[in-house]
Amino acid sequence: MKAEGIAGMTPALVILVLALSTGTLALDNGLMRTPPMGWLAWERFRCDIDCDHDPKNCISENLFMDMADRLAEDGWRELGYVYVNIDDCWSSMERDANGRLQADPKRFPNGIPHLARYVHDRGLKLGIYGDFGTHTCGGYPGTTLDKIQTDAQTFADWGIDMLKLDGCYSNATEQEKGYPLMSQALNATGRPIGYSCSWPAYQGGLPPKVNYTQLGEICNLWRNYGDIQDSWSSVLNIADWFFTNQDILQPAAGPGRWNDPDMLVIGDFGLSFDQSQTQMALWAIMAAPLFMSNDLRSIDARSRTILQNKGLIYINQDPLGIQGRRLIKEQSGVEVFWRPLSNDASALVFFSRREDMPYRYQTSLKKLNYTAGVYQAYDVYQEKLLPAFKDSTDFVVSINPSGVVMWFVVPTKQMMGDGKLFGGDRLAKPTHL
Numbered sequence: 298m299k300a301e302g303i304a305g306m307t308p309a310l311v312i313l314v315l316a317l318s319t320g321t322l323a324l325d326n327g328l329m330r331t332p333p334m335g336w337l338a339w340e341r342f343r344c345d346i347d348c349d350h351d352p353k354n355c356i357s358e359n360l361f362m363d364m365a366d367r368l369a370e371d372g373w374r375e376l377g378y379v380y381v382n383i384d385d386c387w388s389s390m391e392r393d394a395n396g397r398l399q400a401d402p403k404r405f406p407n408g409i410p411h412l413a414r415y416v417h418d419r420g421l422k423l424g425i426y427g428d429f430g431t432h433t434c435g436g437y438p439g440t441t442l443d444k445i446q447t448d449a450q451t452f453a454d455w456g457i458d459m460l461k462l463d464g465c466y467s468n469a470t471e472q473e474k475g476y477p478l479m480s481q482a483l484n485a486t487g488r489p490i491g492y493s494c495s496w497p498a499y500q501g502g503l504p505p506k507v508n509y510t511q512l513g514e515i516c517n518l519w520r521n522y523g524d525i526q527d528s529w530s531s532v533l534n535i536a537d538w539f540f541t542n543q544d545i546l547q548p549a550a551g552p553g554r555w556n557d558p559d560m561l562v563i564g565d566f567g568l569s570f571d572q573s574q575t576q577m578a579l580w581a582i583m584a585a586p587l588f589m590s591n592d593l594r595s596i597d598a599r600s601r602t603i604l605q606n607k608g609l610i611y612i613n614q615d616p617l618g619i620q621g622r623r624l625i626k627e628q629s630g631v632e633v634f635w636r637p638l639s640n641d642a643s644a645l646v647f648f649s650r651r652e653d654m655p656y657r658y659q660t661s662l663k664k665l666n667y668t669a670g671v672y673q674a675y676d677v678y679q680e681k682l683l684p685a686f687k688d689s690t691d692f693v694v695s696i697n698p699s700g701v702v703m704w705f706v707v708p709t710k711q712m713m714g715d716g717k718l719f720g721g722d723r724l725a726k727p728t729h730l
């Protein structure tokens with residue numbers, strides 16, 4: 298779908314066209330009808346295996362139990378953050394006598410099944426990491442073609458709920474066989490296991506090397522692009538790549554099958570407050586999986602407020618599951634993003650790449666292709682309902698450098714009387730709540 302084609306359509310028509318064009322078969326495990334949410338170890342804790350000197354931060358069962366406690370006790374789980382995901386460096390360097398993967402006995406003395414029970418007892422789900430290839434990226438045992446069934450069965454036996462299958466140390470020809478085979482093997486276990494495929498990221502993320510129709514049929518989510526780092530330049534680089542390639546990526550997403558621009562680094566060290574708001578806003582527009590990689594034991598209050606913003610989560614989790622798009626790139630450095638939502642609602646993000654001062658950006662809904670009518674907007678970060686205005690009325694938003702203004706927009710007939718938008722009955726609730 299070309300940007301020009303969409304630009305000329307009314308939002309209602311765009312919703313219809315996108316809903317129809319995303320109606321192909323998804324992985325038939327019924328999982329992840331909205332983007333998965335949770336916590337993933339990698340960006341923040343990497344391959345720290347030095348439990349002797351760094352017991353609090355090393356990759357061990359204690360780390361995942363700590364994070365499960367925080368998710369369950371600090372309000373995250375109720376908002377949908379339910380996955381606790383292990384990444385690389387969890388396993389022993391050797392498979393066991395039966396050829397099965399095993400956890401490092403020193404760092405996971407009680408084994409993965411125990412950890413799965415611990416996580417499940419708290420109403421959460423456990424994700425694990427594997428790699429289709431001879432080794433994981435960190436040099437641990439990989440899953441070669443002959444090991445796919447064994448590993449899928451092992452994960453199912455352990456009570457695993459999600460698998461991220463990385464692609465280090467395998468080539469394109471092997472991956473073409475391995476990723477679909479793992480999908481089948483997971484299904485064959487009979488246990489619902491969400492399947493995250495790193496395959497496209499290893500093939501440049503774009504057709505003809507990447508076939509997004511096929512990915513949607515075998516994976517619930519997939520990494521399209523490089524690893525996120527704890528920096529603004531990394532967040533910006535990733536967002537730019539995804540929106541530059543939106544004509545290819547946007548139609549690939551839908552309920553049960555998501556593009557994954559990688560983890561949220563909000564609450565770490567690299568992003569300012571405004572940049573943190575920007576990452577969350579753009580990830581919501583992209584219908585991206587929301588996997589935080591931070592230290593939930595010591596996260597600061599402002600980062601937590603961003604990650605726990607109900608409006609943001611509501612938008613990210615919209616049941617239509619239509620990925621949003623960049624509408625405009627202004628000379629001034631302002632960019633406008635839009636995502637259609639259920640019940641004729643939509644989300645807008647006004648983002649400033651400027652580095653000088655808050656920029657007063659003037660536009661109207663009409664200029665943003667909205668249908669004629671009267672609308673109300675709710676400022677998602679300010680948590681304020683703005684007075685009703687017409688599509689043709691010009692308005693001004695003041696956008697901080699590297700920050701955003703984010704609106705939830707509804708035609709006035711849809712508006713809740715008391716202005717309570719996220720939790721009322723007239724708007725569909727996210728399916729996980």
Ligand code: GLA
Pocket residue numbers: 339384385433434435463495523524
């Ligand atoms: C790759 C992946 C990362 C992470 C590391 C682990 O780089 O893209 O997300 O899983 O491997 O080694």
